[in-house]
Amino acid sequence: MDKIAQEHLVFFKGLMSERAVDSDGIRLIYSSDETENLSFVPDVVLFPISTEEVAAIMKYCDKHDVVVTPAGARTGLSGGMLPVEGGVVLSTQKLNQILEIDDKNHQVTTQPGVITEVLQKAVKEKGLFYPPDPASKGSCFIGGNVSENSGGPKAVKYGVTSDYVLNLEVVLPNGEVIWTGANVLKNATGYNLTQLFVGSEGTLGIITKIVLKLLPHPTMDKLLLVPFFNAEKACEAVSAIFQAGVIPSGLEFMEKDAIRYTLNCFPELSVPVKENHAAHLLIEVDGFDEEQLMREIERIMEVLENFPIDEILFAESAAQKDQLWSMRRKVGEAVKAYSVYKEEDTVVPRYALPNLLKAVKDIGKKYGFQSVCYGHAGDGNLHVNILKGDLSDEFWENGLPVAISELFQVTVRLGGTISGEHGIGWVQKRYMPIAFNSVQLALMKQIKRVFDPKNKLNPGKIFPD
């Protein structure tokens, strides 16, 4: 650490004593998230416990041109928290209080460092429901979900994080504290700063309080696992289910290898899968009424009769539902355990999903890579895991980006875009010119400049170099 950084450290230690940490161990932990095998070691990691402390940090860093990168639970998949220019990592880990569950207004006010599942359970105790449930819900922070506009399986019926964020308290890069809106369900008062912050990946300010809308919690659900003999037909069935007027609360796609890797990696999972099953759909409906759910299931079955499927597994018990969801949630982890990988987060209008899947496989053949596809088919959101396997380092570094560019071009041509729920962060930024032209990118950059004129907050993210 250089002399200047040493002076900063003295300030931070004075401000927050043992919550300013520059040990090698902590700095190493905060050098990475769940994105590939990337690592950038920061100079110091700060653990503020209040909005005021965040404001003091930002004010100091603004004055002294210190780079700050906010970090949540570091479960991100696009490298949004990687401190690529070193400096300060500001962890929200100790901003971990649920401040108020307002059951009268169906709202919750929380700090950003609360684990999403902890928040969900807390509001469920009052009969309330916070739907967005990324696969990492057991460890990710709600602040990270807001920053990346996370989705998850329930998005198909209930929407993504942005649909629940009513208001945010934010510390701006200069240390000023603002609220972005009001705690209301409808708002036509000035520009929508709230939605500008949602999904901005920690580049515009540090989110210190979050007001979320909640729903009454559904009281029951039904779950089906449907084996298809043809993967593209499984994608087609997704659209057909919606055409029949049913909105499932989950509609997940897993191709053969996704399930195979998962069952190999987690032998405790017991799911009957046959060799000739090319893909599966996991279909959930939820609600408040047994009979209505059964009628929805019937309508889904009628649709599926017209597709090449094997015997449907109807989850009989809570334990069996857990098994099936657990299998779905562990796919990412299993595939990644198998090989070095790159994960793409393509999203298209849902009817274009079979075309997208076909394009992934065609491009894979052309460039010679293996991919494992799964994801939130109901939203048209397909996660594409590209396995390194025995591909050369040379191809991995220089050839693969060409192939990925081709995939993203197809995605955009299909009406889609390059990230549905993982964000752009560090690893996807080079592909931004496929999704946006120079005019659009210039507008976004100017917006960044409005909030962060010195480009000291989470620099190097979103925008191509």
Added chain:
Amino acid sequence: MDKIAQEHLVFFKGLMSERAVDSDGIRLIYSSDETENLSFVPDVVLFPISTEEVAAIMKYCDKHDVVVTPAGARTGLSGGMLPVEGGVVLSTQKLNQILEIDDKNHQVTTQPGVITEVLQKAVKEKGLFYPPDPASKGSCFIGGNVSENSGGPKAVKYGVTSDYVLNLEVVLPNGEVIWTGANVLKNATGYNLTQLFVGSEGTLGIITKIVLKLLPHPTMDKLLLVPFFNAEKACEAVSAIFQAGVIPSGLEFMEKDAIRYTLNCFPELSVPVKENHAAHLLIEVDGFDEEQLMREIERIMEVLENFPIDEILFAESAAQKDQLWSMRRKVGEAVKAYSVYKEEDTVVPRYALPNLLKAVKDIGKKYGFQSVCYGHAGDGNLHVNILKGDLSDEFWENGLPVAISELFQVTVRLGGTISGEHGIGWVQKRYMPIAFNSVQLALMKQIKRVFDPKNKLNPGKIFPD
């Protein structure tokens, strides 16, 4: 018209011949919307028929520093389309094509000049549902709805316009054409330009195409009119219904005078209302299943048993439902026919609604004005019509704004804000400092500058002088 304006006219006539209109009659029509009795006459009204024509207009106006104000159907209630600095009014009236109803993806792509109800009916023919339904749905344009982030009675269950806007084609003030996002249900790719445009009241660009999300259309609904002997108790019942786990598709509040004026003004409406009814709730549930709706109605009735109500009117036929909804939709018109008025569009967390209503009445007593209150109680959105009656012009001009400021201060203290669905436009901008402090306003102004550095697009709106 001065010589410079005359030169511009020559250009516009050359570009669009008879669709550039400077007749006194058309200029007078485009001098006003539905906001109070305000009128600002533009120099010329342009009726472009394509995005390319809008781009040519904007390019020319940018180069020659001509002020442009976009206009939809001029049904706005905050003066968003008033050409307060003269210049060009750019009407979207001839951008009136529904371009594609994509029933496979549950999306519609439309130009901005399509009447909202026309759009709703067109998608309904394919079994699809576009829920936002402002009271003016029979005449307002979808482009205006996007620009003002309109709501309407169905917002309580289905959300407001912003919840349905997936992507926008926009002509920027310099004439460049961009899309703001992608046609997808989830998007974590860069800053959310789409939601920045929604509700920006035509100050950042001209919206030329709109991609909206659609839902399967509910197949049935039930409607109740519930008379209360006490208006604040009616507001309390609103919250209690949600607490019981029911989400109605409409939950409207009308105080006594709102109904009285409406029934007087429209004698063809026949609704049994008694002298001792202090307020009514109009409650609708919708869905796909008769039995489930009946169970929801039962749960609502159980809640209402604990409140001071008279006999509930259960709408028996489609005709009776139309009568009740028609009455609700005509309240604004009826109250305004009765007196010169000012309409406020307060919104609070719904449980705070009784407090807000009480504050309106207390402030009315203090300052000596009569108000008629009604609105979307399920969203906490209360329209407050202040009647001029025999109040002095002096009080109306100088005294009333003090009273309104007091009302808005209470609204913000209750966690709310100053406009739920009408926008800020021209008439509410002086109150913006109650909703936002100087830091927040400065950020919004800088965002305006990013898109419109010369401040030539719809100037004089949103921001206080």
